[in-house]
Amino acid sequence: MSSLSFSSLCALALAAVSGGCVVMSESPLQQLEVHAVLGHREVAGVGCVLSNGAGRWFVVAPGRISVERSRDPLTVDCARDGAGNAREQVAPRAPSRFDTDKLIGNLIVKAGLGNYLDHHSGKGFAYPETLTVILHAPQAAAQAEQGEAGGGNVMF
Template sequence: MSLIFFRTACIGALSTAMAGCVTAPAETPTQQLEVHTILDHREVKGVGCLLSNAAGRWFVVTPARVTVERSRSPLTIDCARDGTGSAREVADAHATSFFDTDRLIGNIIVSAGGDGYVNPYDGNGVAYQSTLTVLMRPAVPRAGAAESAAPGNVVF
């Protein structure tokens, strides 16, 4: 009688443990990023940046944190500040750790490794670099601005 009870207890414990592995944790479709703008080796504050990918567009004034939707498409960062400079950077999405134990066991048990279809617009399994450092190019002075700033007498 004790052998049957022991086997039943072992099967119950094993099924409970396996049930925890089968339910892979749901990955959040968003990611929080930190954006910094640099000009001449110094951080520039108050620069407006537009971040965009296949999932949407977000506007921030640096330095800032922004929550974006993950996508397999690259994240384009366009920054500008009048009189200071501008920049355009592209951050590629990189795969999150495939060898995450929970995800690996969940994929093997649930899909038997047959998860061959990959949606190019889906953000599952990818992430962007969490800190984006945008290197700005200095603004080119306008010809009219240089003449108006020149010292001398004003002639009407």
């Protein structure tokens, strides 16, 4: 009788450890908050396109948007007439906290397959939750474009 209860206890313990680990990975989506700043002040009504290897999304800053996780950098391209524009890239990072329960469950149930798939699909990576882009004033942007195109004033 005691061996039956020991077996039941072991099965229950295994179910408890692996119960939350049946899903291969976390959600492929991540919610981000986007802000645009010009001259140390936040600017409202700035249209931003966010893109990575998984897709493209549009948000009006300040605002929140859900993007698909990827191991590719997230490009943030923002503009507003009269306020300026910005283009920045944000590198993804691996989760900073070490989740022992997930690791143990992964090893027991899937022999580490979930961590491998998360790493290669990008679902194991995350972008910073708050993105602040620095807008360049319209005049400065126009001067920079002229300088790049060779249309600026050149003195000898």
